[in-house]
Amino acid sequence: MTTKAKLLAVTLDCAEPKKMAEFYHAITGLDIQYSEEEYAAVGNGTTNIYFGRVPDRKPSAWPGPDKQFHFDFRVPDVEKAVEEYLELGATRPDFQPGVTEEGTGWVVLQDPEGHLFCVCPERS
Incomplete structure (x- = not known):
């Protein structure tokens, strides 16, 4: 039997x-659990996202x-959330596979x- 692992966190190079x-x-x-030049983390005791400093990291096209990989976040109002996230520094790429003629399904941001x-x- 394989030893089962418990997910501690997802870590992003940045x-x-x-x-x-x-x-x-x-x-x-x-909550911001810690924040230093080399490492930072947000979490709630169950869900954790860590950030590790990699100065020369280049984003994928x-x-x-x-x-x-990517994150999926659920929100009550997609358009309002997108507007707020853009104000916080996110960007909206041109390619949007979740936007349909009937309206917005989901929006991809960076x-x-x-x-x-x-x-x-x-x-x-």
Whole structure:
């Protein structure tokens, strides 16, 4: 039998861990657990996102084959959340696979350092 692992956190490589912790704190409400030049973290004891300093990290192109992962966040109002996240420093790439003729399904954004995340509507 394989030893089961418990997920501790997802860690993002980034140039500015403190800035990234502040951004994700603002959009998720997760507490900033620590914030230093080399490492920072947000979390609530169950869900944790860590940020490790990698000064020369380059974001992947979107769309492109180098995308390794992304976050999906549920919000009550997608358009309002997108507007707020853009004000916080996120960017909205041109390619939007979740936007349909009937309206918005989900919106792809990039955080201030280019990590992708989706803003998804609540389930109906």
